[in-house]
Amino acid sequence: MLVESDETMPLRTSDDVVRVRQAVRNRAVGAGFSLVDQTKIVTAASEVARNTVDYGGGGTLKIEVLRDGVRRGVRLTFSDQGPGIADISKAMTDGYTTGGGLGLGLSGSKRLSNEFSIKSSPGQGTVVTLARWK
Amino acid sequence: MSDIPILKIGDCLLVSIQVDMHDRLAMALQDDLTHRIVTDRARGVMIDISALEIVDSFIGRMLNNIAAMSRVLDAVTVVVGMRPAVAITLVELGLALTGVRTALNVDKGLAMIRDLIDSPEHTNARRER
Numbered sequence: 001m002l003v004e005s006d007e008t009m010p011l012r013t014s015d016d017v018v019r020v021r022q023a024v025r026n027r028a029v030g031a032g033f034s035l036v037d038q039t040k041i042v043t044a045a046s047e048v049a050r051n052t053v054d055y056g057g058g059g060t061l062k063i064e065v066l067r068d069g070v071r072r073g074v075r076l077t078f079s080d081q082g083p084g085i086a087d088i089s090k091a092m093t094d095g096y097t098t099g100g101g102l103g104l105g106l107s108g109s110k111r112l113s114n115e116f117s118i119k120s121s122p123g124q125g126t127v128v129t130l131a132r133w134k
Numbered sequence: 135m136s137d138i139p140i141l142k143i144g145d146c147l148l149v150s151i152q153v154d155m156h157d158r159l160a161m162a163l164q165d166d167l168t169h170r171i172v173t174d175r176a177r178g179v180m181i182d183i184s185a186l187e188i189v190d191s192f193i194g195r196m197l198n199n200i201a202a203m204s205r206v207l208d209a210v211t212v213v214v215g216m217r218p219a220v221a222i223t224l225v226e227l228g229l230a231l232t233g234v235r236t237a238l239n240v241d242k243g244l245a246m247i248r249d250l251i252d253s254p255e256h257t258n259a260r261r262e263r
Binding site for chain 1: 154155156157158187188189190191192194195217218219220222223226227228229
């Protein structure tokens with residue numbers, strides 16, 4: 001698997017979440033994604049980016065365009081140095097929230113992705129990686 | 135105040151969301167609309183989202199909240215113009231928008247609001263107050 005290009009952007013404010021949506025859209029278009037696939041990865045990016053800002057205290061997003069043979073994909077890595085997630089399986093449950101949201105952010109963005117992983121422990125921050133292939 | 139214009143047409147309010155909204159803007163629009171329903175004595179609210187490229191859980195929650203608040207204030211809300219890719223993504227995300235009425239376009243949305251306002255059930259409920 002080849003990384004064709006990558007960029008890293010800051011995620012501090014809700015304006016950054018909007019910028020992330022636009023950057024992910026541009027990369028997905030560049031990778032030749034269909035409109036539905038673009039919409040899915042941009043929506044997933046918006047959900048996880050909001051978590052990084054609201055719960056992780058801000059962090060960064062790395063966007064990579066991947067090539068694996070004839071397949072092309074986009075991989076997103078969200079990193080923060082926030083309080084971390086104590087119970088990941090609970091956090092992945094539909095409807096579970098510690099904030100005021102609907103509790104669909106992580107579980108929903110996993111459904112919108114082909115690959116999804118979370119690494120987190122209390123006090124160690126959180127890294128969410130997701131990828132979608134064309 | 136959000137910078138998103140709210141147009142009054144008869145007893146309806148029309149909002150067309152033309153920008154990629156950050157979360158504070160979505161909250162401001164929700165507050166603005168709720169106030170305008172009262173000050174303009176609106177009976178119907180139509181929200182045009184045909185320019186929105188995504189609806190995530192935050193914007194979905196805003197649409198749900200506007201529909202619920204307008205119901206409490208005796209107005210009906212119809213969301214119009216959702217793009218097909220957005221609809222597909224919303225359902226997969228797990229957001230069914232069960233509390234929100236939708237119509238394909240502005241014409242159908244206005245007709246739906248008229249029907250709902252003029253329905254006997256709605257009229258009776260108003261007469262009893």
